[in-house]
Amino acid sequence: MKVYNTLSRSKEEFVPLTPGEVRMYVCGVTPYDFSHIGHARSAIAFDVIRRYLRFKGFRVTFVKNYTDVDDRIIRRANERGVEAREVSEQYIAEDQKDMASLGIVPPDVAPKATEHIPEMLRLIEALVAGGFAYVVDGDVYFEVRRFPAYGKLSGKNLEELLAGARVEVDERKRDPRDFALWKGAKPGEPAWASPWGPGRPGWHIECSAMAMKYLGESFDVHGGGEDLIFPHHECEIAQAEAVTRRTFARYWLYNGFVNMGAEKMSKSLGNTLNIRDLVQRHDPEALRLFLIGTHYRSPVEFTDEGVRERARALERLRRMPLEAARLGASGAGGPDGGLPATLATARAAFAVAMDDDFNTPQALGVLFDLSRTLYAYADLVGRGERAVQPFVEGVSVLVALANALGLLERTPAGAEGPADVRARVGTLVRERDQARKRRDFTRGDALRAEIDRLGWSVEDTPSGPRIAPKTGG
DSSP, X not given: OEEEETXXXXXXXXXXXXXXXXXXXXXXXXXXXXXXXXXXXXXHHHHHHHHHHHHTTOEEEEEEOBOOSOHHHHHHHHHHTSOHHHHHHHHHHHXXXXXXXXXXXXXXXXXXXXXXXXXXXXXXXXXXXXXXXXXXXXXXXXXXXXXXTTTTTTTOOHHHXXXXXXXXXXXXXXXXXXXXEEEEOOTTSOOBOOTTOSEEEOTTHHHXXXXXXXXXXXXXXXXXXXXXXXXXXXHHHXXXXXXXXXXXXXXXXXXXXXXXXXXXOOTTTTOOOBHHHHHXXXXXXXXXXXXXXXXXXXXXEEOHHHHHHHHHHHHXXXXXXXXXXXXXXXXXXXXXXXXXXXXXXXXXXXXXXXXXXXXXXXXXXXXXXXXXXXXXXXXXXXXXXXXXXXXXHHHHHHHHHHHTTTOSOSOOTTSSOHHHHHHHXXXXXXHHHHHHHXXXXXXXXXXXXXXXXXXXXXXXXXXXXXXXXXXXX
């Protein structure tokens, strides 16, 4: 199994520090607004990586943080006249809903920066004591020149960084490249006690402290969006390795951006797409299928039509378990047509794709090729020319491989029991009601058709939608 390591700028054999175990840290969101498609892209990319590692048999410890103290949170809180904590907690709760809607497996640990101030203070004290940091008027700065390896992740050298330094630098710093570990308290900002006076942590120190607390001084994988390579992750490495003198993280993995047309998506450009809106107009699994249709390291050009196209492809996969349930009851016998060998080949091809730096486009190609083979085999089973059991086993293989990517986890309509059907109808009715309130009548009609297909009718009344099973339904 090989992964592309940004630290070495090459694909490397993946060898965890502890055999059979992977420790993994991914940078999470700064909760000052609703999470958007860019956050979804990163979350899904690392969810797939985590799932596949577990599929391979590794024990994975997955940590993803919340940066819940930040200038943007403070600014939003001051605008609203509330505490910063109120803002961050609101958007953390919203992010967790969004991640659940996308089928993201929750992290094993989801630490918040504000709950780890003591760990950060200990790390900063060690940096000051070791001569890597200095104090100026209640602020603490990391002295970049004291860590010659600074720039090894991003490929930047110190002289290039100096040449590119902004003119309006803090004159109190020894070097314009030095970065804040601790910021002295200012009016209207949250603050904590420290040996240098009240204040709050700088952005970079939190992840070094939290990663080492939960994963140890050296761990296997650190990930995030490619915009975090510099300065955030460069600074994380410097802070951690200056104190421990050990490799902080061994493999650095990054997902590419989501673009709208040909431009990068950003809040400043006003072209973001919130997850909570996207999952109202698109099947969340179709959104996942769309995003993993591009390799995680490459940029994605987002289009609604692209997601709708993937939704149609997804339905072909979803019909497979229904076919297995329908044909499986027949107990048809006959030759297997070499299907078991085809299944073994598919499993091997899927592993080859995913073992090559998690090549999801190639792995999806294997899935859809297998589904075509299974559809053709099902036709032969229906004509009594093939045994049904190899087909049922084939669908089981298809579902297991899809699950490794976070697909086909929803119970297919038609394979549920009566209670499951009613619960699903209730969900569809609520989605339809929301679509109608948005005046998205096309989506509303599609949802009504799905409700009808499940054997239920929906009637719009002044007091809200009313559902009932159709006669014989």
